[in-house]
Every structure is written in C-alpha cells, then in structure tokens.
Amino acid sequence: xxxxxxxxxxxxxxxxxxxxxxxxxxxxxxxxxxxxxxxxxxxxxxxxxxxxxxxxxxxxxxxxxxxxxxxxxxxxxxxxxxxxxxxxxxxxxxxxxxxxxxxxxxxxxxxxxxxxxxxxxxxxxxxxxxxxxxxxxxxxxxxxxxxxxxxxxxxxxxxxxxxxxxxxxxxxxxxxxxxxxxxxxxxxxxxxxxxxxxxxxxx
Amino acid sequence: xxxxxxxxxxxxxxxxxxxxxxxxxxxxxxxxxxxxxxxxxxxxxxxxxxxxxxxxxxxxxxxxxxxxxxxxxxxxxxxxxxxxxxxxxxxxxxxxxxxxxxxxxxxxxxxxxxxxxxxxxxxxxxxxxxxxxxxxxxxxxxxxxxxxxxxxxxxxxxxxxxxxxxxxxxxxxxxxxxxxxxxxxxxxxxxxxxxxxxxxxxx
DNA sequence: GTCTATACGCCGATAGAC
DNA sequence: GTCTATCGGCGTATAGAC
Numbered sequence: 001x002x003x004x005x006x007x008x009x010x011x012x013x014x015x016x017x018x019x020x021x022x023x024x025x026x027x028x029x030x031x032x033x034x035x036x037x038x039x040x041x042x043x044x045x046x047x048x049x050x051x052x053x054x055x056x057x058x059x060x061x062x063x064x065x066x067x068x069x070x071x072x073x074x075x076x077x078x079x080x081x082x083x084x085x086x087x088x089x090x091x092x093x094x095x096x097x098x099x100x101x102x103x104x105x106x107x108x109x110x111x112x113x114x115x116x117x118x119x120x121x122x123x124x125x126x127x128x129x130x131x132x133x134x135x136x137x138x139x140x141x142x143x144x145x146x147x148x149x150x151x152x153x154x155x156x157x158x159x160x161x162x163x164x165x166x167x168x169x170x171x172x173x174x175x176x177x178x179x180x181x182x183x184x185x186x187x188x189x190x191x192x193x194x195x196x197x198x199x200x201x202x203x
Numbered sequence: 204x205x206x207x208x209x210x211x212x213x214x215x216x217x218x219x220x221x222x223x224x225x226x227x228x229x230x231x232x233x234x235x236x237x238x239x240x241x242x243x244x245x246x247x248x249x250x251x252x253x254x255x256x257x258x259x260x261x262x263x264x265x266x267x268x269x270x271x272x273x274x275x276x277x278x279x280x281x282x283x284x285x286x287x288x289x290x291x292x293x294x295x296x297x298x299x300x301x302x303x304x305x306x307x308x309x310x311x312x313x314x315x316x317x318x319x320x321x322x323x324x325x326x327x328x329x330x331x332x333x334x335x336x337x338x339x340x341x342x343x344x345x346x347x348x349x350x351x352x353x354x355x356x357x358x359x360x361x362x363x364x365x366x367x368x369x370x371x372x373x374x375x376x377x378x379x380x381x382x383x384x385x386x387x388x389x390x391x392x393x394x395x396x397x398x399x400x401x402x403x404x405x406x
Numbered sequence: 407g408t409c410t411a412t413a414c415g416c417c418g419a420t421a422g423a424c
Numbered sequence: 425g426t427c428t429a430t431c432g433g434c435g436t437a438t439a440g441a442c
Contacts, residue, residue: 014425030319032322035418037418046428047426048417049426052418053425119232119236128379152390156374156387159370160367162370163368163369164363167362167363168363171359177356239437249410251436252407252410253408
C-alpha cells in the first residue's frame with residue numbers, strides 16, 4: 001500500500017484511508033455490494049466527492065488496490081528468492097508469509113483468495129499471470145529440475161500444493177477453524193510439501 | 204434442475220430455459236455482471252417481462268438455481284452413501300462425480316466452486332451448511348472412526364482433501380490444464396486420498 | 407402468458423461554491 | 425481539496441394491452 005514516496009505525511013493520508021476502507025469493504029461484502037457511499041463513510045469522509053479527487057472512479061480504486069497488493073507480494077517473493085536456495089525453503093517462506101498475512105492482514109488474504117478478479121477487473125491480468133505468481137510457479141519448475149519435487153507437470157504441483165495451503169487459509173478466514181491460522185501452519189506445511197516432495201517421509 | 208413433477212412438458216419449458224441461461228451467464232460473467240436483459244436474450248425471450256411470470260425477481264432465479272443444484276447433489280450423495288461401505292469408496296465416488304460434472308456440466312461446477320454464495324445470497328445457507336456437504340463431512344468423521352483416515356480434525360481432513368480436488372478442478376475449468384479434467388482424475392485422487400489416509404502408501 | 411411501454415430508484419459521476 | 429446539490433443512466437420492476 002506504500003507505493004508512494006514517503007512524503008512528509010498528511011498529503012496522501014486521505015487516499016490511504018480510502019484504499020484501506022475499500023479493501024476492508026471489498027473483502028467483507030464484495031466489490032459489487034460496496035457503494036462509493038459505503039467507502040465514503042468508512043473512510044471518514046462526508047461526501048463521495050472527496051473520493052473523486054484521488055481516484056477517477058470506483059474501478060480505479062480496485063485497480064490500485066490490486067496492483068499495490070501484488071506489488072508488495074512481488075517484493076516479498078523477490079526477498080525470498082534472493083536469500084534461499086532450495087525450493088523447499090523458498091516455498092516454506094512463502095507459506096509462512098501467507099499464514100502470517102491471514103492472521104495479521106486478513107483483508108489482504110481475503111482479497112487474494114476470495115475475490116474473483118476477472119469478474120471485477122476483466123481487463124487486468126489474472127492472478128496467475130502476475131509477476132509474483134509467475135515467480136512462484138518458477139520455484140516449482142526449479143524444484144522439479146533439482147530433484148526436490150516429483151517429476152510432474154509443474155502446473156499440477158503448484159495446484160496441489162496451494163490447493164492444500166489456500167483451502168486451509170480459506171477455512172481459517174471463514175472462521176470454521178477454532179484457532180488462528182498460524183496454529184495450523186506446521187502441520188499444513190508438512191501435508192502440502194510431502195504431497196509433492198520426491199522423498200516424501202512416511203510418518 | 205428437475206425439481207418439478209414431470210408435467211406433460213411444455214409448461215415449464217420457459218422456466219427451464221431461463222434457469223439454464225442464468226446458470227450459464229452467472230457461471231461465466233458472475234451474478235452482478237448479468238442483467239435481466241442478458242438472461243432474457245440468452246433464454247430466447249423478447250422482453251424481461253417474461254421472466255417475471257416465472258420468478259419474483261433476479262434474486263429468486265439465483266435461489267432456485269442454488270437449491271436445485273444442491274438438491275441434485277444431495278440426491279447423488281445419498282446414492283453414494285447408500286451403496287458404499289468404506290470412506291475411501293464413498294469419497295472416490297464423490298470425486299468421480301465432481302470430475303464428471305467439471306467436464307460435462309462445467310457451469311454447475313463453476314457455480315459451486317467459483318461463485319461466492321454469501322455475496323450473492325447472504326440469507327441462504329453457506330455451502331458447507333447444506334445437507335449435501337454436511338453428509339460429505341460425515342464421511343470424513345466416519346473414516347477417522349473406522350481407522351481409514353488419520354486421526355486429525357475432520358474439518359482439516361475435509362479441507363486438505365478437497366483443497367487438492369477443488370483446486371485441480373478450478374485449474375481445469377480455467378483452462379490452465381491442457382487436457383480435460385477426467386484425464387487428471389486418477390492421479391489427483393491418489394494425491395488427495397494418500398494425503399489423509401492412515402496407511403499412506405509410499406510410492 | 408407474452409408483448410410494448412414506462413415508472414422508479416440507486417448509484418456512479420459532475421458542477422460549482424467555499 | 426472538501427463540501428452541497430444535482431444530473432444521468434442503467435437495470436429492476438410494474439402497468440396494461442393483446
């Protein structure tokens with residue numbers, strides 16, 4: 001959300017408030033159930049007009065949210081890719097990040113996991129086509145080449161692995177699990193990794 | 204979709220056409236991107252007025268679709284539960300059904316997997332609370348009691364298992380996999396089942 | 407039961423004062 | 425840059441003829 005240069009603060013406060021309010025509402029009620037009036041109120045403004053000084057329209061709010069979330073994710077993935085060697089370590093760090101986000105910034109995780117982007121922003125790239133997720137895909141390709149991951153279609157490995165991870169996160173976000181997401185991290189990681197790892201430990 | 208008694212046919216033809224058109228459009232563009240005019244055209248009617256002879260409003264179309272799909276699913280689950288004994292066999296039959304639906308009636312699978320019901324029909328039961336999915340949940344409870352499935356939270360077992368299954372189906376529906384869903388059934392079933400099975404074969 | 411025509415409301419968006 | 429007031433359009437829904 002901090003894609004702007006660090007101005008003395010105060011200038012872009014309102015824009016930030018609008019984005020945060022919109023994120024919360026979109027994640028909770030969905031894009032189409034959220035009116036500009038809703039966002040106005042949630043952002044503490046008195047008139048929808050205030051929004052038009054920062055964004056061309058409602059659509060532009062969603063676009064900036066989407067880009068900003070994926071930019072930040074992309075930076076995090078870069079950090080992970082830079083510091084780690086093995087595919088297992090890289091994936092583990094990504095899973096850590098996702099579980100942490102689910103607990104600490106659930107709206108962001110909801111935005112990523114629950115909203116159907118192509119329904120809201122048909123002209124934007126689909127999730128899987130964004131830089132961040134292409135890099136994740138490459139980790140699977142690399143893991144297969146290096147022998148850490150079984151020799152299957154990397155697309156499938158990706159789908160199996162994040163099928164387990166994301167569905168667990170979805171349950172946590174929906175509140176069907178009693179503890180916070182982080183409590184399920186170790187066991188879920190093991191499940192997902194052993195699913196695709198070559199030398200799956202039989203425990 | 205055949206929740207009406209088998210009348211001589213002709214009477215409920217229009218209603219059926221409307222439901223099928225709506226299903227297709229909702230699955231493709233989403234509920235909010237679909238106007239009654241869209242449904243009118245797709246159903247081969249000349250005026251939106253025709254719809255109001257069969258449904259109170261747009262909302263009622265979605266409700267009937269949702270109920271009808273889940274009723275049919277519930278019946279199928281009943282059949283499966285009646286004829287099978289082991290949890291593995293029952294789950295295998297359900298997975299077969301889902302993969303078959305993904306290939307033969309993709310709109311139904313899209314409706315179930317992609318649409319966020321609580322965003323469209325907030326007053327309706329969530330998927331997990333419907334009869335069909337409660338019965339599926341009970342298969343996991345049973346499998347754990349009978350020793351087929353590991354001793355973990357049945358909710359988690361359910362989530363892990365269908366995380367793999369549903370994500371594979373999602374990929375197939377999104378067209379990121381080159382073959383039809385059915386081609387991935389055997390391997391995906393094995394993956395998902397071994398993930399939760401007690402005596403996981405190490406292959 | 408299906409058409410034509412039309413009413414109504416909400417919400418996104420604009421004009422213009424301050 | 426934020427307010428008050430207002431427009432315009434789309435999409436749901438209704439009235440009423442046939």
